[in-house]
Amino acid sequence: MGHQQQDVYFVPSKSYWPIVAAVSMFVTVFGAAHWLNAQPGEGGFGKPLFWVGIAMILGMFFGWFRSVINESLAGNYNGQVDRSFRMGMMWFIFSEVMFFGAFFGALFYARLFAVPWLGGEGHGVLTHQFVWQGYEAAWGASGGGGPEKIGGSFQTIPAWGLPLLNTLILLSSGVTITIAHHALKAGHRKTLLIGLGATVLLGCLFLWFQAHEYAEAYEHFNLTLGSGVYGATFFMLTGFHGMHVTLGTIMLAIIWVRCAKGHFSKDDHFGFEAVAWYWHFVDVVWLALFLFVYVL
Amino acid sequence: MAHAATHDHHDHHGAPKGFFQRWVMSTNHKDIGTLYLIFSLTMFFIGGAFAMVIRAELFKPGMQLVQPYFFNEMTTMHALVMIFGAIMPSFVGLANWMIPLMVGAPDMALPRMNNLSFWIMPFAFILLLSTLFMPGGGPAGGWTMYPPLSLQGESIAYTIFAVHLMGISSIMGAINIIATILNMRAPGMDLLKMPVFVWSWLITAFLLIAVMPVLAGAVTMLLTDKYFHTNFFNAAGGGDPVLFQHIFWFFGHPEVYIMILPAFGIISEIIPTFARKPIFGYRAMVFAIASIAFLSFIVWAHHMFAVGLPMGAEIFFMYATMLIAVPTGVKVFNWVSTMWGGSMTFETPMLFSIAFVILFTIGGFSGLMLALAPADFQYHDTYFVVAHFHYVLVTGAAFSIMAAAYYWIPKWSGNMYSETWGKIHFWSSVISVNVLFFPQHFLGLAGMPRRIPDYNVAFANFNMISSIGGFWFGASQLIFLGVVIHCVFFSKKKAADRSWEGAKGLEWTVPSPAPFHTFDVPPVIHDDELAHGNTEH
Ligand code: HEM
Ligand SMILES: [Cu+2]
Numbered sequence: 036m037g038h039q040q041q042d043v044y045f046v047p048s049k050s051y052w053p054i055v056a057a058v059s060m061f062v063t064v065f066g067a068a069h070w071l072n073a074q075p076g077e078g079g080f081g082k083p084l085f086w087v088g089i090a091m092i093l094g095m096f097f098g099w100f101r102s103v104i105n106e107s108l109a110g111n112y113n114g115q116v117d118r119s120f121r122m123g124m125m126w127f128i129f130s131e132v133m134f135f136g137a138f139f140g141a142l143f144y145a146r147l148f149a150v151p152w153l154g155g156e157g158h159g160v161l162t163h164q165f166v167w168q169g170y171e172a173a174w175g176a177s178g179g180g181g182p183e184k185i186g187g188s189f190q191t192i193p194a195w196g197l198p199l200l201n202t203l204i205l206l207s208s209g210v211t212i213t214i215a216h217h218a219l220k221a222g223h224r225k226t227l228l229i230g231l232g233a234t235v236l237l238g239c240l241f242l243w244f245q246a247h248e249y250a251e252a253y254e255h256f257n258l259t260l261g262s263g264v265y266g267a268t269f270f271m272l273t274g275f276h277g278m279h280v281t282l283g284t285i286m287l288a289i290i291w292v293r294c295a296k297g298h299f300s301k302d303d304h305f306g307f308e309a310v311a312w313y314w315h316f317v318d319v320v321w322l323a324l325f326l327f328v329y330v331l
Numbered sequence: 332m333a334h335a336a337t338h339d340h341h342d343h344h345g346a347p348k349g350f351f352q353r354w355v356m357s358t359n360h361k362d363i364g365t366l367y368l369i370f371s372l373t374m375f376f377i378g379g380a381f382a383m384v385i386r387a388e389l390f391k392p393g394m395q396l397v398q399p400y401f402f403n404e405m406t407t408m409h410a411l412v413m414i415f416g417a418i419m420p421s422f423v424g425l426a427n428w429m430i431p432l433m434v435g436a437p438d439m440a441l442p443r444m445n446n447l448s449f450w451i452m453p454f455a456f457i458l459l460l461s462t463l464f465m466p467g468g469g470p471a472g473g474w475t476m477y478p479p480l481s482l483q484g485e486s487i488a489y490t491i492f493a494v495h496l497m498g499i500s501s502i503m504g505a506i507n508i509i510a511t512i513l514n515m516r517a518p519g520m521d522l523l524k525m526p527v528f529v530w531s532w533l534i535t536a537f538l539l540i541a542v543m544p545v546l547a548g549a550v551t552m553l554l555t556d557k558y559f560h561t562n563f564f565n566a567a568g569g570g571d572p573v574l575f576q577h578i579f580w581f582f583g584h585p586e587v588y589i590m591i592l593p594a595f596g597i598i599s600e601i602i603p604t605f606a607r608k609p610i611f612g613y614r615a616m617v618f619a620i621a622s623i624a625f626l627s628f629i630v631w632a633h634h635m636f637a638v639g640l641p642m643g644a645e646i647f648f649m650y651a652t653m654l655i656a657v658p659t660g661v662k663v664f665n666w667v668s669t670m671w672g673g674s675m676t677f678e679t680p681m682l683f684s685i686a687f688v689i690l691f692t693i694g695g696f697s698g699l700m701l702a703l704a705p706a707d708f709q710y711h712d713t714y715f716v717v718a719h720f721h722y723v724l725v726t727g728a729a730f731s732i733m734a735a736a737y738y739w740i741p742k743w744s745g746n747m748y749s750e751t752w753g754k755i756h757f758w759s760s761v762i763s764v765n766v767l768f769f770p771q772h773f774l775g776l777a778g779m780p781r782r783i784p785d786y787n788v789a790f791a792n793f794n795m796i797s798s799i800g801g802f803w804f805g806a807s808q809l810i811f812l813g814v815v816i817h818c819v820f821f822s823k824k825k826a827a828d829r830s831w832e833g834a835k836g837l838e839w840t841v842p843s844p845a846p847f848h849t850f851d852v853p854p855v856i857h858d859d860e861l862a863h864g865n866t867e868h
Contacts, residue, residue, distance in 0.1 A: 044437040044515075044850070044853070047442055049356040050356055050443050052447075053447035057450035061454035061458065064458065067492065068488035071488045071554075072485040073489055073768060079333065115514060118510075119510045122513060126510075127502075130540045130544045131543050133544040133545055134548050136548075137544065138552075140577070140581070145571070148571070149566075149570060149571035157641070186562075256751065261560035261561065261562070263570075267570065271552070271555065
């Protein structure tokens with residue numbers, strides 16, 4: 036009934052997926068909290084419960100999306116529903132932007148205020164005289180035994196190696212997904228599948244290099260989560276970004292399968308677009324990361 | 332024509348039969364709204380019970396009833412339960428019930444996600460409240476969760492995850508509300524014809540999506556600081572505990588507006604009805620809400636005047652905070668002007684609304700006093716702050732919710748509540764709430780610190796008065812419970828479709844009680860039916 040848009044409304048039927056989702060989330064976080072508090076070496080039910088919860092969440096996503104896809108294929112959704120979905124996705128991405136904003140805020144605050152203050156700048160804190168004698172504030176490894184030595188002295192990842200490569204990879208993935216989108220709109224199936232497939236592969240490549248970089252950081256640079264506030268902001272920002280790339284890649288792969296199955300038409304492919312928006316968002320976050328975490 | 336709506340299956344009319352099917356698998360905005368309202372009322376009484384413990388301990392100086400740690404658990408839990416469990420979900424419940432009715436939509440834009448938003452909440456609170464029964468006890472570092480204090484003990488992990496769940500629920504709820512308002516309005520319901528309540532929720536939903544993720548980020552950093560060796564808030568590692576306060580209050584101040592903007596919306600619906608006049612300055616009301624929302628992003632550090640901010644920051648945040656008084660003043664002025672020359676009657680919703688206008692304004696004024704950075708050095712962390720936020724939150728937010736309940740319960744249940752008992756509830760509440768909170772101003776100015784189980788004997792009298800007011804206010808709320816139960820299940824007085832003589836707006840054109848499905852087809856909007864239809868004049 037897609038053509039009747041404004042004169043009738045669509046209300047979806049009852050569903051048990053929401054309650055399944057709520058229970059799964061509860062099981063997951065309850066398990067996680069219990070696991071976190073377990074004494075080292077202690078068994079406890081936290082860990083297994085957490086993984087059960089994760090499995091339930093995955094199952095829930097699978098089931099919920101399958102039913103939505105089936106309803107969409109059955110032509111149940113009109114233009115208004117489509118617009119609601121679009122708004123939902125856009126505002127969801129906005130919420131993600133704000134989530135990253137909190138961590139960028141922490142980064143800027145630490146760099147611009149907290150660390151310089153510890154080095155004696157501003158209102159005359161004497162930490163550089165009494166706590167770390169002769170400490171001169173510097174972002175990252177300072178050489179002098181400042182607060183960063185809390186996790187053992189470390190080195191930082193140079194921007195112009197792997198991070199640059201990863202930047203190029205993500206940028207090209209932005210191009211390939213745009214090519215795929217145009218192909219979808221023009222009805223060129225083959226280009227669509229190749230473009231989208233390339234995007235998935237580039238996503239995987241990015242993740243592989245990222246893992247490599249982490250291994251490097253931990254093994255050779257002694258740069259860890261515990262490496263002062265530098266390590267904290269570095270790993271939390273890149274880590275959350277990496278999680279988003281992982282999620283995005285999985286979603287892209289699913290969309291690839293759906294494209295291959297012919298789920299989308301020239302003018303009805305919200306699923307594709309939602310994931311493409313998400314991918315661009317992940318891309319933009321990376322650019323900010325590259326600039327503020329690696330280069331500057 | 333009414334059958335033209337494309338419901339998935341054959342459940343066109345009437346509610347599904349089974350309990351589980353109807354309430355747990357619901358995609359109906361009215362049922363989900365009811366669930367939210369019942370949930371928040373439950374939380375209101377649980378949070379209220381905690382408050383009774385606090386007031387009982389503070390009845391006299393010296394340690395009376397509970398251990399200090401338990402007292403701290405009570406202050407922490409009371410705030411978390413009231414903010415995230417009582418006030419916020421009840422506004423979401425009202426949004427669920429009323430927004431589709433007010434804009435002529437059949438339901439919320441994303442009904443299944445709506446159901447998920449609700450069902451996360453009980454689980455989040457099971458998680459949070461369960462910590463009270465754990466060996467190490469519940470969180471006791473205050474609802475603001477400042478590190479390093481909040482990182483002591485094991486319960487913080489549960490608290491953080493509970494906050495994450497509440498955040499997810501709020502964000503999904505807010506997305507739903509925005510999509511409903513922007514996408515589901517009946518043709519002819521232009522943005523500037525929407526009821527002020529709908530406007531207030533549109534802006535509140537934006538605030539929610541903007542700041543709940545920031546809170547999630549803040550508590551995630553707490554989690555990694557505690558369990559994964561990060562040093563965000565540890566000066567020994569180059570971090571700063573004050574950083575947490577910045578991130579928290581970047582969320583926290585918009586959060587207080589999340590709890591008051593929908594209240595502004597409610598009051599802007601009720602006063603015109605009982606003054607039998609359209610709202611004075613409709614557009615000014617809308618723009619005032621928008622400017623308050625904007626300003627709320629640049630005032631957060633007024634909660635941190637005493638931590639040692641650079642001078643420039645103190646001054647900036649002081650002036651920015653005081654600016655908020657301008658749009659707030661516009662609103663108060665317009666409510667009063669709406670009543671001016673109106674033919675007023677004083678049914679219970681109106682009584683609560685008038686009390687709101689007066690008492691919220693007192694809270695706003697004490698806020699202005701706190702906004703003066705040099706003065707706040709004296710007031711900060713005293714009972715003056717407690718008095719301030721209880722005037723804005725209890726006589727502000729909570730009173731507006733009660734006003735809304737009395738105002739719309741005829742539409743929800745199809746019955747009229749008992750006006751006599753409603754009035755008894757009102758007078759009992761409004762007197763006791765002032766006995767409870769007004770003396771706290773004096774206590775604060777005299778220097779009594781907040782979050783303390785024992786105090787100097789010099790503060791004894793006012794504390795005893797305050798506690799008496801507290802028990803009285805708490806008991807008064809049982810009247811409210813009685814009125815609601817009586818109205819829904821036992822009241823013999825049927826409500827008219829237009830339950831109040833002066834009421835305008837689409838919600839009063841549908842039957843009372845509102846049928847399971849309303850507006851299967853978009854209604855035709857007549858301007859004179861709208862409360863604020865004549866916005867051109
Ligand atoms: C004219 C408007 C307002 C101004 C100027 C204002 C100002 C302030 C200031 C300066 C403080 C910090 C006091 C201190 O800790 O020393 C404060 C605290 C607080 N305000 Fe307001 N406020 C206003 C309105 C509101 C509203 C509308 C609400 C909620 C509905 C609210 C809720 C709170 C809460 C909960 C706190 C205490 C937070 C805590 O430390 O636990 N305020 N206010
Ligand atoms: Cu504030």
